[in-house]
Amino acid sequence: MSSHQDISQNKPLLWLMAIACGLMAGLNYYCQPLIHSIQQYFAVPESQVALTVTFAQVSYALGLLFLVPVGDIVNKTKFIPLLMFMAAIGLLLCGFAVNLTMLWIGTVIAGLFSVAAQVLIPLAAMAVKPEKTGEVVGFLMSGLLVGLLLSTSLAGLLSNLFNWKVIYLVSSVFTLTLAFLLKSRLPQVSTFKMSYIRIFQSMAHLLKEEKRLIYRACVGGFVFAAMSILFSTIAVLLTSEPFNLPDVLVGTVTIVGVFGALATTKFGKIADQGHTKALTWIGISILALSWLFLFMGERWLISYVVGYGLISLGLTMVHTSNQSIIFRLRPDAKSRINAIYMTAYFTGGACGSALGVYAWHHGGWPMTCLAGLCLVFGSAFFAALDTIYQTRKQKVIIEESL
Template sequence: MHTSADISQNKPLLMLMAVACGLCAGANYYCQPLISSIQHSFNVPQSQVALTVTFAQISYALGLLFIVPLGDIVNKTKFIPILMLGAAIGLGICALAVNLPMLWIGTITAGLFSVAAQVLIPLVTLAVRPEKIGETVGFLMSGLLVGILLSTSLSGLLSNLIHWKMIYILSAILMLVIAAILMRQLPNVSTMQMSYSSIFKSMGQLLKQERRLVYRSLLGGCVFAAMSMLFSTIAMLLTAPPFSLADVWVGVLTLVGVFGALSTQSVGKWADRGYNAKLTWAGCSIMAFSWLLLYIGGHSLLSYALGYGIISLGLAIVHSCNQNIIFQLNPAARSRINSIYMTSYFIGGACGSALGVYAWHHGGWTMVCLTGLVLAAAAAFFALLDQRYNLQHIQQKQS
């Protein structure tokens, strides 16, 4: 399955791939800080504009489930630029939108095809030496996570300086440029001969055969749910007294999460050396501790910022370990494995967003923090199940 060349030393190509991952992931988050601007532009109720965020999440989840598995049976070198072209078209439709339904069409199109990043990551695992998988995937994940964090800040900033459509115009152009370059530079890897329908049968078999994939997917869903609770409540907490921050400052504060995002390459290096279990426990512990800081952050902006940065670090650690483990399970099925894992990851995110809003309305910030702590405990439970299963598996091999 490996190419003859190892691209882990090709820093310019890896940097380009990391930017592509960030651009694709960020495409689903541009609309979040723009709801008020879009509402005034199209003169429609805010509740209708808010559906744009939901459509972005649903379309991305559908892309993860139905498009990403194709990466195992088609030429990824051609498939990835085609997906990026589709995402660029969707962003272009958003930029040209004259009404809300047209914006929805563009958002759904961009969401479906922006899963190119989740095909790109399995491709990289096939083009590097096995002992470099964690480090290389961690580097791409840094790009992806930074892209998500910067997307909301940049879209809000450009909206204030120029127009809310400017972020869509610039990202569509950049997406097309990077897709054209990647088409020439991406390595070729072999693919499997399999029909589209048999992909989903094999995904069911993978869930039965690979117990660690199940545990790590549930673990990933729990930690992203905890993070997503912050995404859905940050504006409600920080724009109200005692903070009363403007929207632009709320976006700036989220940039503290960049430090966590930039840690993924270092985490990947340690994961490659066999420290996955210890790193996972460290990540879960950090996430639990972050909720204590965030609770104090209900009255202290400094404590909130520290908690936000630390929970981002915990998420990055656990997510990097999860990917390092699942990509080792079955090299021939990495796109399908990534599809299963990332679908679970974003289902967790959607549930976390809903839980955050529910907790806020039924117990305020205290209930949000308690729920986040419960999710961190649930993540630790699945980490324990995974560790026990892995130890049993190792003992069976040795006996």
């Protein structure tokens, strides 16, 4: 198990960890509001540049699958700064890119190693008392989601003020600084003696034995896919008629999502009190409603902004519930459980962003919105399976105790 440290009272460290989570998560989304600028800079088709979003998410999913589980068997205090250092190298490559291929290589390297955030979160879950898990993980998730949402605004702003490359160069410096600050401050937690191959065998066992992990991973994958449709289409929709917004304003639209992200700690406390089922279903309902506003957002910008805010809020509620549930399944396998869950989550994201591009080209905005709504129904299906499974399990426990 973990050491006896409890970092829940160490606010400066928690803030550093939350900022690191935000920076690591956000760097995969810089290209979203910049697609038009990058396309003009390299003089290549916009559809090629839009692939950068998908590359970022696919490489992130690979990092989740192959790097995050290592967090259970190595010294996290050395592993996390190393991952951040490698991510900074990827960012530098993007910042000095002379062609689209170099930007893609930098994006893949940065995406692969930006999973440092997903090693930080299980580390925090191991270094707090069980009753504080939801609250502390929620705080780090707030940092992660705020970083994710502000990244597009900052990328758009710096692009308009200077050049689209500036955000990558500034981020690489910040990443190196944070890696250095965290190196001596991260708590020591015990690791497990296990080979790299053995990790994947144990992950296969987890999938066999923990049905709830599968259901919740699918719920997470579907809700993030629904949100990711917006990631790959926001620039295309808002830079064309009737809006014709510049990069900086495309990025600013996403700021509304920060309000949902800031509520993560509050949702974490609610989840700690055992209200995960209610949180999940309210979140899914909000996600379904958001697509109605987004559909009308083709004509009215305010409707798009409201829809974006709602989808962010719904996603936060569902994701917080999911993490509260999965981290309680096996306290000795938090990194591996997080790896399985987040791999499904970001694989969903990559599929969602690719589906967004496909739907846009084959049926415009109405088809894009229909695809988003279908993904929400997919998440509801797996949430229903999870509810049925949990109800049956509790029934068996009650019968056995009688």
